[in-house]
Amino acid sequence: MVAEFKDLNxxxxxxxxxxxxxxxxxxxxAKHGMNIIIVHRDRRSExxxxxxAFDEIRESGVRLESFNVDAVQKEKRAGLVSQIAEILGAExxxxxxxxxxxxxNLKPMTGKEERLENIDFQLTIDAMALSLYDxxxxxFRAGLFAKDARxxxxxxxxxxxxxxxxxxxxxxxxxxxxxxxGMALEFAxxxxxxxxxxxxxxxxxxxxxIPGNESLRNHAxxxxxxxxxxxxxxxxxxxxxxxxxxxxxxxxxIIPVNGGEHLM
Numbered sequence: 001m002v003a004e005f006k007d008l009n010x011x012x013x014x015x016x017x018x019x020x021x022x023x024x025x026x027x028x029x030a031k032h033g034m035n036i037i038i039v040h041r042d043r044r045s046e047x048x049x050x051x052x053a054f055d056e057i058r059e060s061g062v063r064l065e066s067f068n069v070d071a072v073q074k075e076k077r078a079g080l081v082s083q084i085a086e087i088l089g090a091e092x093x094x095x096x097x098x099x100x101x102x103x104x105n106l107k108p109m110t111g112k113e114e115r116l117e118n119i120d121f122q123l124t125i126d127a128m129a130l131s132l133y134d135x136x137x138x139x140f141r142a143g144l145f146a147k148d149a150r151x152x153x154x155x156x157x158x159x160x161x162x163x164x165x166x167x168x169x170x171x172x173x174x175x176x177x178x179x180x181x182g183m184a185l186e187f188a189x190x191x192x193x194x195x196x197x198x199x200x201x202x203x204x205x206x207x208x209x210i211p212g213n214e215s216l217r218n219h220a221x222x223x224x225x226x227x228x229x230x231x232x233x234x235x236x237x238x239x240x241x242x243x244x245x246x247x248x249x250x251x252x253x254i255i256p257v258n259g260g261e262h263l264m
Contacts, residue, residue, distance in 0.1 A: 004244070006033030006062075010095035010146065011088060012243070014038045015071050015135060018050045020204035021154055022100030024232035025239040029096065030060040032240060037084060038066040041103075071101060071135070072127045081138045093146035094139060096243045099153040099176075102206035103127035104169040121168050128172035133179050140190065150243050151187075151194040153180060154235070155254065157262065159198070165211045177254055184252030193251035195242055200230035200258025223264040230258050 012029045016022045018040035026036050036057055042050055047068065057064045065087050069076050088094070104127065105120035132153050139145055158166050159173040176196060183194040201220035207213055220229055238257045241247055256262050 001031055003031070003033030005029070005095070008033070008095075009035075009092045011035045011037055011092055012096040012098065013084065013094050013135075013139070014098045014100065015131070016040060016100035016102060017066075017098070018042050018046075018053070020100065020102070020206060021199065021202065021232050021235045022098060023053065024236035025098050025100070025152075027056055027060075028233070028236035028240045029243060030057045030062045030064070033060075033062060034095065034243070035063040035092070036065070037087065038064070039071045039080060040066065040068060041070045042068060072103065072131050074134070077134065077138060081142050081144075084139075085142055085144060088144060094144050094149060095146045096150045096152065096239070097135065097139065097145075098239060099132040099135065099151070101127055101131055102204075104172060106165045106169065106210055108165050109167060116168060121171055124168040125172045125175050128169065129175035129179060132176060133183065136183060136187070136192075136194075140187070140192070145190070145192060147191045148245070148248060149192045150247075151180075151183065151192060152239055152242055153196050155196050155198045157198065157200070157258075159254075163210070163212075163216065180254070181252050188251065193242075193248065195250060195252070196254045197235055197238055197242075198254055198256045198258070198262075199235045200224070200256075200261040202230045202232060202235065204232065220261055223261060224258070225260040225263065228259070230261070234259070 012034045014022045014026045017026045017038035030036050104124035107114055107116040109116050153176055155173045158170045180194045180196040235257050
């Protein structure tokens with residue numbers, strides 16, 4: 001395997017990288033020589049297993065720094081950016097920033113006990129969309145991005161399709177995609193490319209929290225030309241491809257990574 005990022009002092013900042021697409025992306029980039037910073041939010045009881053999983057990244061021979069902190073909170077973010085600057089030092093730069101924060105409300109719009117409220121939309125959009133912009137701005141203002149940097153986030157087919165209990169997350173995904181286009185346009189003069197990956201149905205921890213996820217899974221298997229679900233590795237491979245020099249002319253796009261699942 002070619003470690004083309006080795007010795008370039010490039011770093012990947014993974015927001016939400018302890019499991020799922022973020023973790024898979026961290027592993028893939030590490031195998032190609034990129035140092036990794038992971039910001040995640042997990043229970044203390046889960047940390048031993050997460051640290052054990054992080055060993056796969058360390059075995060790639062790169063540096064790994066991780067923070068179990070809520071990346072959405074403004075006060076915490078400011079402190080994290082300062083710590084990240086210290087880790088990078090004078091020579092290190094963030095080549096790739098991956099936004100994989102899954103912190104949304106999955107409530108029904110109607111019901112006697114629990115209904116989706118305005119505040120649920122606000123919290124979900126802030127965590128799963130606006131935090132991408134906040135982090136990009138803070139890293140940019142701190143001068144931590146490489147001259148040729150990549151900002152990558154994850155959306156889903158729920159950006160257009162109505163899934164039960166998914167309305168708040170769907171609104172966040174649409175906002176995320178709009179932000180990606182705006183950032184691609186306005187940060188281009190500063191060498192920053194922004195793209196959004198629309199992953200197919202992938203069985204991650206956040207996906208399993210969606211009510212009725214089994215029907216979504218069965219629908220995807222039925223309509224996927226390859227008759228299998230997307231796995232985190234499929235998505236991580238595209239994160240890696242977008243991080244390469246050869247992908248420098250790709251920006252402002254929503255890229256389906258689903259084996260043709262969207263065709264049927």
